[in-house]
Amino acid sequence: MLITFSHFTVLSIFYAVFLSQILLVSVFFPTQIRRRILYVLDHFPPAEYPKLYPCDNTGSSAVAIRERMRIYRFANTFIAAIGLVFLAGTAISGYQPSPKGGDEIFVFLYFALQVFPFLYLARMEYLQLKALRKNYTGPRRADMRPRRLFDFVSPLIVVLAILLYFVWLFLFLSYQGSPAEWGTKVYISVTMISAINIFYAFFIYKSIYGKKIDPYQASEDRLRNIEFIAKSLIFTSITISIFMITTQAVDHFELEIFDPPLMSVYLQMCSLMGIGLILTKLKVEDMNFEAYRGDANAPDGDQ
Amino acid sequence: MEIFIDLEDPNPLFAQLIQQIKDAILKGDLEPGAPLPSIRQLANELELNAKTVAKAYQLLERDSVIQTRGYRGTFVHPDAIANCGQDIAQLVLDKIGEAIETCREAGATDSEIRIAFSHAMNRTSRRN
Numbered sequence: 001m002l003i004t005f006s007h008f009t010v011l012s013i014f015y016a017v018f019l020s021q022i023l024l025v026s027v028f029f030p031t032q033i034r035r036r037i038l039y040v041l042d043h044f045p046p047a048e049y050p051k052l053y054p055c056d057n058t059g060s061s062a063v064a065i066r067e068r069m070r071i072y073r074f075a076n077t078f079i080a081a082i083g084l085v086f087l088a089g090t091a092i093s094g095y096q097p098s099p100k101g102g103d104e105i106f107v108f109l110y111f112a113l114q115v116f117p118f119l120y121l122a123r124m125e126y127l128q129l130k131a132l133r134k135n136y137t138g139p140r141r142a143d144m145r146p147r148r149l150f151d152f153v154s155p156l157i158v159v160l161a162i163l164l165y166f167v168w169l170f171l172f173l174s175y176q177g178s179p180a181e182w183g184t185k186v187y188i189s190v191t192m193i194s195a196i197n198i199f200y201a202f203f204i205y206k207s208i209y210g211k212k213i214d215p216y217q218a219s220e221d222r223l224r225n226i227e228f229i230a231k232s233l234i235f236t237s238i239t240i241s242i243f244m245i246t247t248q249a250v251d252h253f254e255l256e257i258f259d260p261p262l263m264s265v266y267l268q269m270c271s272l273m274g275i276g277l278i279l280t281k282l283k284v285e286d287m288n289f290e291a292y293r294g295d296a297n298a299p300d301g302d303q
Numbered sequence: 304m305e306i307f308i309d310l311e312d313p314n315p316l317f318a319q320l321i322q323q324i325k326d327a328i329l330k331g332d333l334e335p336g337a338p339l340p341s342i343r344q345l346a347n348e349l350e351l352n353a354k355t356v357a358k359a360y361q362l363l364e365r366d367s368v369i370q371t372r373g374y375r376g377t378f379v380h381p382d383a384i385a386n387c388g389q390d391i392a393q394l395v396l397d398k399i400g401e402a403i404e405t406c407r408e409a410g411a412t413d414s415e416i417r418i419a420f421s422h423a424m425n426r427t428s429r430r431n
Contacts, residue, residue, distance in 0.1 A: 139307040142348040144324075144333060146340045146376055209344050219305060 010097055010257050015087060017261040018107065021268050022083035025114040029275045030076040033121065034069055036284050041065060044289045051216060052292035054131035068124060075117040083110060101256030104263035111267045118275070129213055136215040143219040147208050152227040153234055161234050164241035165197055171248050193244065200233040218288035228281045235273045239266065304332040308349050316351060320359035325368060325387040328379060335384065339369060339377040 046053040046062050053061040086106075089095075097103050149158065169190065176186050207229040212222065243266040250258060306323040308316060327333040339345075342360060346353040360377060363369045367386045371377050380386060399420075406416050 139309040140349045140351075141305050141307055142340070142345055144304045144306055144327065144340060146338045147344060209341075209347055211347050211350060 007096060011095075013258070014097060014261045014264075015091070017264045017268075018083070018087055021107070021111065021114075021264045022080050022087070024268055025111065025271055026076045026080035026083065029271065029279075030072065030117065032279050033275070034073060036279070037065065037069060039284055040289075044292065049289060049292040051132070051135070051294070052289065054128065054135045065124075068120075072117050072120060075120070079114055079117070082113070086110065097257050097260055099257045101259040104259040107260050107263045107267070111264075132214055132216065138215070140215075141212075143222070145219075147223075147226065149204065149208060149230065152208070152223075152230040157231075157234055157238075161237045161241070164238055164245070165193075168193070168241045168244045168248075171245060175248055175252070193240065196240065197237055200237055204230050204233055216291040218291060221287050224282055224286070228277055231281070232273050232277045235277075236270055239269045239273060243269075306349075308351065317355050317359040317362070320356065321363055324359070324363060328368065328383045328387050333379050333383075335379050335381045337379045339379065341376060 040052075041062055044052060053065075172189065173182075173186070176182050207226050217225070243262075246262060247259075250256060250262060304327060306320070306327065308319055310316075312319055314322070324333065324339075328335075333339075340348070342353055342356045345351075346356040349356070360369060360371075364371060367380050368383045369377055370380045403416055406419070407413075411419070
C-alpha cells in the first residue's frame with residue numbers, strides 16, 4: 001500500500017518538528033533548568049545552607065556554580081545555533097528527504113549533541129551528591145512506611161507498558177517472517193529493546209528499595225523522587241514501544257520519507273518524559289531544604 | 304515516621320531498632336495494624352545487613368509487637384501497645400535471678416549453680 005505526499009507537506013512537517021526539537025531541548029529546557037538552579041542559589045545561599053554546597057563552605061562554590069551555569073547557557077545557545085544553521089542550510093540547498101529513509105540519523109546525531117550540556121549537569125549533580133554522602137556523619141534515617149511500585153504508579157500504566165512491549169514484539173517478529181529467516185538485525189533489535197526495559201525495571205526497583213542517594217533528603221522529597229523515576233521510566237518504555245510500532249507501520253506503508261520527523265518526535269517525547277517530568281513533578285519550591293541549613297561543622301544529628 | 308540508627312551508640316544496632324519501633328508504637332506514631340517496611344527496604348535504607356533487621360523483626364514478632372502476614376508483609380500487632388511494655392529479656396533475668404537466690408538460700412555455691420544451670424539447659428535443649 002503506497003500513500004503519497006507532496007514534497008511541500010513532507011518538508012513542512014520536517015521543518016516544524018525539527019525546529020520544535022531545537023527550541024525544546026536546547027532553549028526551553030535549559031532555560032527552565034538554569035532558572036531552577038539559580039533559584040536555589042538565591043533562596044538557599046551557602047552562608048545559610050552550607051551542607052547543600054559540600055565542596056566549599058566559604059561561598060565560592062556558589063560563584064563556581066554560577067560560572068558553570070554561564071558555560072551551560074553558552075553551550076546550549078551554540079548548539080541551538082548549529083541546529084538553526086543546519087535547518088537554514090537544508091532549506092537553501094533544496095534538501096529533499098530520501099523516500100527510502102535513513103536521513104533520521106542526522107536528527108539523532110543532532111539530539112546526541114543536544115544531550116551533552118545535560119550530561120555536564122548530570123556530572124555536576126553526581127559530584128555534589130558524592131560529596132554530600134562523604135561529608136554526612138549524622139545518624140542513619142529510615143522511613144517506616146512500606147513502599148511498593150503501585151504506591152507511585154497506577155497498575156493500569158504498568159500493564160499498558162508491558163502490553164505495548166509484547167504488542168511491538170509480536171508485530172515486529174510477525175513482520176520478519178518465519179524464525180528461519182531472522183537475521184542478526186532482528187536478534188539485536190529484540191535484545192536491545194528487551195535490555196532497555198529490563199534496565200528500567202531494575203532502576204525502578206533500586207530507587208524504591210535501594211539506598212538513599214542524598215542522606216539529608218526529607219522523606220517526602222524522597223517519595224516524590226521515586227514517583228518521578230518510576231513514572232518517567234514507565235512512560236519512556238511506553239514511548240519506545242509506540243515509536244517502534246509506528247516505525248513498523250511506516251515501513252509497512254512505505255512512508256520512510258517521514259522517518260526524520262518521526263525520530264525527532266520520539267526524541268522530544270523521551271526528553272519530555274525525563275526533563276519535562278522533573279520540571280513539573282519535582283518542583284524546587286516544594287522541596288524541603290531545612291536539612292541543609294546550619295553549621296556545616298556541627299554534627300548532622302544536632303539539627 | 305522516621306527511625307534513626309546511631310553507629311556511635313554503644314547499644315547493638317538491632318536493639319536500637321527494636322527500641323525505636325516500640326517507642327514509636329507507644330507514642331502512637333505507629334498504630335496497631337499499620338504496615339511496616341520489608342526487611343530488605345529497611346536494611347537498604349539504613350545501610351545495615353539484612354540479618355540485623357531480620358533479627359530485630361524476629362524478636363519483635365516473638366514479643367507479639369509485630370506480625371508477619373505472609374506475602375502481604377509485616378504489620379504492627381493489634382495488641383502491640385500492651386505487648387511493648389513486656390520486656391522478655393528482663394522477665395528471663397528476673398526469673399533466673401529468683402532461682403539463683405533460692406539456690407543460694409539452700410546453701411548451693413555459685414559453682415554448683417553454674418553447673419546445674421548448664422545441665423538444665425542441656426536437658427531442655429535435648430527435649431526441644
